[in-house]
Amino acid sequence: MNRRTFVKSSLAASAALAGPAALSASIPSSEAEEPFKMKFATHLGMFKEHTGGDPVLHLEFIHDKGFRAFEDNGMKDREEGVQRKMGKLMEQLGIEMGVFVAHKIYWNEPNLANGDKNLREEFLYHINESVEVAKRVNARWMTVVPGHLDLRQEIGYQTAHVVESLKQASAILEPHGLTMVLEPLNFYNHPGLFLTKAAQAYQICQAVDSPACKIL
Structure with a gap:
């Protein structure tokens, strides 16, 4: 294992013990990347190494990485407060909500x-x-x-x-x-x-x- 891989793995493992917030904080921050021209829709779990299972952290992360679309099969089963929070954040970040299971x-x-x-x-x-x-x-x-x-x-x-x-x-x-x-x-x-x-x-x-x- 080379040094870069070892350091990255160590940071992720240490942060995982402290929860998603620490996991996100352990990733070096950078300028938001140029948005993709196509609306590639991400879903929860795609970037769990960076955001854990937190949907809000996921939305913030994908926005910084240039994604402007999101889908969530399980959205209907989320608490109403979580739905509202996610909806408001997507509106603020310019992320378009795709499909959810009805x-x-x-x-x-x-x-x-x-x-x-x-x-x-x-x-x-x-x-x-x-x-x-x-x-x-x-x-x-x-x-x-x-x-x-x-x-x-x-x-x-x-x-x-x-x-x-x-x-x-x-x-x-x-x-x-x-x-x-x-x-x-x-x-x-x-x-x-x-x-x-x-x-x-x-x-x-x-x-x-x-x-x-x-x-x-």
Whole structure:
């Protein structure tokens, strides 16, 4: 190990024992770097060696490094006070908020695909909550994953159920100028999910026919 690597590792290890604030302070300060021309969005955990798990330190750090965009799948589950603090800081720093996950995702059982009215109401309740989250953090987009397949129904019926849920969600989002983006997920890493192809998402968006429903 060369001297530079050893010193850097020693500083990081020592600061980690004292917490994120000390960890950040241990990194030599420098002038803020030139912003990237493209909006590369970071997320928490990308720079944990410098900021720990503190979202505020993360935002300050990425701003200094030239990033002007941020996404946070778990934003909806953060405390309201934390959301407001992050939203205010992003506004001050000129950082654009990207996507956050709008609802509870059913990874192992169907919810939107099976047409269950109670599960649809739960989904719409979460969409309403996410409208308020978006206001706090100045977000315009939120991620929607329609959940697991219903293995007891033909795919056509499942698609109709999903489309109806998304139409109702779009009616909630449209007045606020917000957009949900459908995320197709590959079958290898996420086996059993309803939405797996971009073409399938396109078909659903065409059926929903709303500016509030697009593809991630």
